[in-house]
Amino acid sequence: MDDPGAAGRFGRFGGRFVPESLVPACEELEEAFRDAWGDPTFRATLNQTLELYAGRPTPVTPALRLSAELGVTLLLKREDLAHTGSHKINNVLGQALLARRMGKTRLLAETGAGQHGVATATAGALLGLDVTVFMGERDMERQALNVFRMRLLGAEVIGVSSGSRTLKDACNEALRHWVASADDAHYCIGSVMGPHPYPWLVREFQRVIGEEARGQCASLLPCGTPDVVVACVGGGSNAAGTFAGFVDTPARLVGVEPAGGAAMTAGEPGVLHGFYSHVLQDENGQIREAHSVSAGLDYPGIGPEHAHLADLGRASYLSVTDDEAIAAVARLARAEGILPALESAHALAWVLRAAGTPELPPGSTVLVTLSGRGDKDADQLARLP
Structure with missing residues (x-):
C-alpha cells in the first residue's frame, strides 16, 4: 500500500478516466499533494489539527x-x-488544508450517509471555505439529521433526483459541477475512489x-x-x-x-x-x-x-x-x-x-x-x- 506512481495504478486497477477538461485539475491536485505530503510543516499542521480539533x-x-x-x-x-x-473528518481536514494551500475557495462533496458531507461542512466552517454538498434525495430522506447538520454548519446541500437518488448519483452530479468550477473549487472526494490521485490521497489521509x-x-x-x-x-x-x-x-x-x-x-x-x-x-x-x-x-x-x-x-x-x-x-x-x-x-x-x-x-x-x-x-x- 505505497505510492501508485504517476499512472495511479494498483496492479491492473485505478487510473484516471475523466473528461479531458478535468485532466489538468487532477494533475494539479497530484502535484500539490506530493508537494504537501513531503512538507513537514503541512504534515505538522494536519497532525495538530487532528489532535486538537478532531480528537485524535x-x-x-x-x-x-x-x-x-x-x-x-x-x-x-x-x-x-x-x-x-x-472517520470522515481525517480525510476531509487533510483535503481542506490542501485546498487552502492550493488557493481554492470552495469545497465540493458528495455524500451518502451524510457523514462525509457533515465533515466537509465542518472543515469549511473551520477554514473559511464555502461548501456545496450533493446528496441523493432518497438519502436526504433517511439521513435528515445530517442534512440539518450540514445546513446549520453553513453548507449548501443540493438534492439529486436522478437515477436511484443515492450515493452513485450524488457522485455524478459532483463530478459534473467540478468540470465547470475547477478553477476555484476543490472536489473533496469522500472515499478511496475517483480518478488518480484520489484513491491514494484519501488512503494516506486515512x-x-x-x-x-x-x-x-x-x-x-x-x-x-x-x-x-x-x-x-x-x-x-x-x-x-x-x-x-x-x-x-x-x-x-x-x-x-x-x-x-x-x-x-x-x-x-x-x-x-x-x-x-x-x-x-x-x-x-x-x-x-x-x-x-x-x-x-x-x-x-x-x-x-x-x-x-x-x-x-x-x-x-x-x-x-x-x-x-x-x-x-x-x-x-x-x-x-x-x-x-x-x-x-x-x-x-x-x-x-x-x-x-x-x-x-x-x-x-x-x-x-x-x-x-x-x-x-x-x-x-x-x-x-
Missing part, C-alpha cells in the same frame, strides 16, 4: 462482554468518537487509523497484533486506512460489503467515476444499482486498491445482509453500550457470524474499525418493521 488519537476499546459471549477477543477502533462522529490501531494493539495484546482486522467497505476509505497499518503484519484483512452492493464478489472489472475497479454491471456494461439499508455503503463500486489487495490474496472481501447488520447494531448496543453506525455494523455482523467457526476460531483476536456512530441512523431504525 481515538481509542481502541476492548469489547469485554461481547468477547465473552463470542469466545474471541474483540477490540473496537473507535472512529465513532472522532469529531463529527466518524492511514492514521491503522497506524494508531497498530500501536494500540501492540500494548493491549500479548501477541502484539490481532489475528484478524475487519472493516466495512463501500468505496472503502476506513478499510483502506485501517489495512494500511497492518498490511505488512501476519493479520488477516477482511473487508465486509453489503450483500446488495457487493461489488467485489458480484461485480466485474469496469470504469466508474473515473477509476477502473470491480463494479456492479449488467451484461451490456451498464451500471447496476446497489441496495443497502446503509446509505454510506449504497455504492456499486469498490476502491481500486481493494480490488488489487483481493487480486494479491492479501485481503478477503465478504458480505452480510441488511438483517444481519441491523441485528449487529442492537447486539453491540446492548452488550457494550455503544451504538454503531449501520455501515460499521456490517463489519461487526461478519464477526458475529464467523466467531467460533474456522473463519474465526475460538480464542482468536479480532480488531473491528467502528467507522461511525449510529445517532444518524436512529430514526431510520425506529421506522423499520
Whole structure:
C-alpha cells in the first residue's frame, strides 16, 4: 500500500478516466499533494489539527462482554468518537488544508450517509471555505439529521433526483459541477475512489487509523497484533486506512460489503467515476444499482486498491445482509453500550457470524474499525418493521 506512481495504478486497477477538461485539475491536485505530503510543516499542521480539533488519537476499546459471549477477543477502533462522529473528518481536514494551500475557495462533496458531507461542512466552517454538498434525495430522506447538520454548519446541500437518488448519483452530479468550477473549487472526494490521485490521497489521509490501531494493539495484546482486522467497505476509505497499518503484519484483512452492493464478489472489472475497479454491471456494461439499508455503503463500486489487495490474496472481501447488520447494531448496543453506525455494523455482523467457526476460531483476536456512530441512523431504525 505505497505510492501508485504517476499512472495511479494498483496492479491492473485505478487510473484516471475523466473528461479531458478535468485532466489538468487532477494533475494539479497530484502535484500539490506530493508537494504537501513531503512538507513537514503541512504534515505538522494536519497532525495538530487532528489532535486538537478532531480528537485524535481515538481509542481502541476492548469489547469485554461481547468477547465473552463470542469466545474471541474483540477490540473496537473507535472512529465513532472522532469529531463529527466518524472517520470522515481525517480525510476531509487533510483535503481542506490542501485546498487552502492550493488557493481554492470552495469545497465540493458528495455524500451518502451524510457523514462525509457533515465533515466537509465542518472543515469549511473551520477554514473559511464555502461548501456545496450533493446528496441523493432518497438519502436526504433517511439521513435528515445530517442534512440539518450540514445546513446549520453553513453548507449548501443540493438534492439529486436522478437515477436511484443515492450515493452513485450524488457522485455524478459532483463530478459534473467540478468540470465547470475547477478553477476555484476543490472536489473533496469522500472515499478511496475517483480518478488518480484520489484513491491514494484519501488512503494516506486515512492511514492514521491503522497506524494508531497498530500501536494500540501492540500494548493491549500479548501477541502484539490481532489475528484478524475487519472493516466495512463501500468505496472503502476506513478499510483502506485501517489495512494500511497492518498490511505488512501476519493479520488477516477482511473487508465486509453489503450483500446488495457487493461489488467485489458480484461485480466485474469496469470504469466508474473515473477509476477502473470491480463494479456492479449488467451484461451490456451498464451500471447496476446497489441496495443497502446503509446509505454510506449504497455504492456499486469498490476502491481500486481493494480490488488489487483481493487480486494479491492479501485481503478477503465478504458480505452480510441488511438483517444481519441491523441485528449487529442492537447486539453491540446492548452488550457494550455503544451504538454503531449501520455501515460499521456490517463489519461487526461478519464477526458475529464467523466467531467460533474456522473463519474465526475460538480464542482468536479480532480488531473491528467502528467507522461511525449510529445517532444518524436512529430514526431510520425506529421506522423499520
